[in-house]
Amino acid sequence: MSSLRIVTWNINSVRLRLPLLTGLIEALRPDVLCLQETKCPDELFPHEGLSALGFEHRAARGMKGYNGVAILSRVPFRVRGDDPDWCARGDCRHIGVDLDVPGGLELHDFYVPAGGDIPDRETNAKFAHKLDFIAEATAWNRARGPVKRSVLVGDLNVAPLEQDVWSHKQLLDVVSHTPVEVAALNGWQQAGGWYDALRHFVPPTEKLYTWWSYRARDWEASNRGRRLDHVWVSQDLAGQLRSFEVHKPARSWIQTSDHVPVMVEVSL
DNA sequence: ATGGTTGCAAGGCAA
Numbered sequence: 001m002s003s004l005r006i007v008t009w010n011i012n013s014v015r016l017r018l019p020l021l022t023g024l025i026e027a028l029r030p031d032v033l034c035l036q037e038t039k040c041p042d043e044l045f046p047h048e049g050l051s052a053l054g055f056e057h058r059a060a061r062g063m064k065g066y067n068g069v070a071i072l073s074r075v076p077f078r079v080r081g082d083d084p085d086w087c088a089r090g091d092c093r094h095i096g097v098d099l100d101v102p103g104g105l106e107l108h109d110f111y112v113p114a115g116g117d118i119p120d121r122e123t124n125a126k127f128a129h130k131l132d133f134i135a136e137a138t139a140w141n142r143a144r145g146p147v148k149r150s151v152l153v154g155d156l157n158v159a160p161l162e163q164d165v166w167s168h169k170q171l172l173d174v175v176s177h178t179p180v181e182v183a184a185l186n187g188w189q190q191a192g193g194w195y196d197a198l199r200h201f202v203p204p205t206e207k208l209y210t211w212w213s214y215r216a217r218d219w220e221a222s223n224r225g226r227r228l229d230h231v232w233v234s235q236d237l238a239g240q241l242r243s244f245e246v247h248k249p250a251r252s253w254i255q256t257s258d259h260v261p262v263m264v265e266v267s268l
Numbered sequence: 269a270t271g272g273t274t275g276c277a278a279g280g281c282a283a
Contacts, residue, residue, distance in 0.1 A: 012283085013275055037283085039276065065276050066283095114283055126282085157283095214283090215272035258274075258283080 003242055003267045004075075004101060006032045008109070008153035008229055009250075010211075010259035014038040014070065018049050020253055025053060027247055028263040031074050032099065036111035036155045037257075038068035045070070059095055067092045069109045069154070076100040077107070084140060087132050102268050103149060110137070110154035119178045127175065130157065134184040141192035147234040151266070152194060155259060156230045158185040161199070163207050164227035176226055194232035197264045201244045211259045212251055219251060231264045240267040 007030035011017050014035055024030070033055065038045070045060040055072035059079050062068035069092060071077070080096040093112065099105040113133050116126030141147070160182045162168040171177040189196070202208045209225025216222045233241065243265040250260040 016275070037275095066281090116282085213272080214274050217272080255274095 003265050004031050004099075004105070005029055005263055005265045006034065006107070006151060006153060006231070007261050007263045008034045008036070008155075008231060009261035010036040010111070010155040010229060010257055012037045012039070012257040012259070014040050014068070015044070015046055016255070017257060018046050020250075020256060021050075021053055023253060024247070024250065024261050027249070028245060028261060030263065032107065033072040034107070034109040034153050035070045035072070036068070036109070038062050038070050039065055040068055059097060061092045061095050063090075063092045067111060069093060069095050069111050071095055071097055071107065071109050073097075073099070080106070084136065086136055087129060089129075093133070105266075105268070106147070106150040108150070108152045108154075110152065110156060112137075112155065112157045114157050115175045115181070117175060119173060119175045119180070130175075131180065131184055134158075134181075134188055138184070138188040138191045141188060141194075144192070146193035148236055150192075150234040151197075151237070151264075152192070152230075152232040153262075153264075154230065155228055156185060157228050158182060159226040159228055160185050161204050161227070163204055164209070166207075166209070166224040166226070171226075176228060189232060192232070193235055195235050195238045197231040197233045197238075197241055198227070198244060198246070198262065200238065200241050208246065210246055210262055214258050229259055229262050231262060233264075233266065237266055241265075242267050 060070040115130035121128040210229035212219040
């Protein structure tokens with residue numbers, strides 16, 4: 001294998017949308033598929049269906065009704081198991097694995113708290129949780145030193161750049177694009193020495209979205225999107241980036257997620 | 269204008 005295709009998708013219920021993965025696999029041909037918001041306890045995780053789709057290696061960390069992440073892979077991996085219990089909540093927002101590829105590759109799948117509606121940590125505990133989570137992740141990366149041969153993906157629930165949202169001005173006070181969240185996310189990225197793989201391919205002057213609300217009458221016509229889903233790579237992999245795709249057609253699939261899958265291909 | 273939709277799981281919470 002000369003390259004690895006990694007896909008990340010906030011699937012918003014892995015059991016409900018398992019049938020959609022056939023189309024995702026045809027379109028993006030992932031070697032590794034990272035999911036968020038699986039909303040599925042581990043004992044009910046659809047291992048059989050995912051095995052049938054060719055993902056022989058699977059790790060899931062889920063709970064009843066909310067959150068949940070999973071890594072599904074055609075190549076073997078080992079669950080690292082050295083990750084913290086983020087914010088001491090046991091709420092299933094991260095898995096880290098070591099992929100068994102030439103040279104090795106560390107992969108982290110994150111689901112950052114959405115943060116509720118009011119961007120104020122004093123009056124909104126969910127916003128405080130979001131900021132605390134990112135602060136812990138920043139400290140975690142800082143303590144580990146600059147990352148090497150590593151990839152971090154997931155729904156980070158922050159759209160950091162002006163062109164990551166449909167209207168920078170109108171979203172400045174909307175959770176996901178507030179200056180305090182953007183500063184926190186940038187601090188996390190810098191603490192690990194992470195490199196933004198999607199903006200490697202799409203200049204920061206161009207709009208780029210991975211999420212469109214369910215609440216729009218016509219999501220495509222209004223196009224009020226945000227880039228909430230991210231792929232970060234260590235600096236030593238920046239030159240190894242080969243291709244990417246934000247699979248916008250997935251937003252039109254029947255009974256789909258409000259997020260679309262994102263693929264990045266890395267040379268090994 | 270303070271909505272609008274979705275999933276889980278069986279009423280309201282979270283997104």
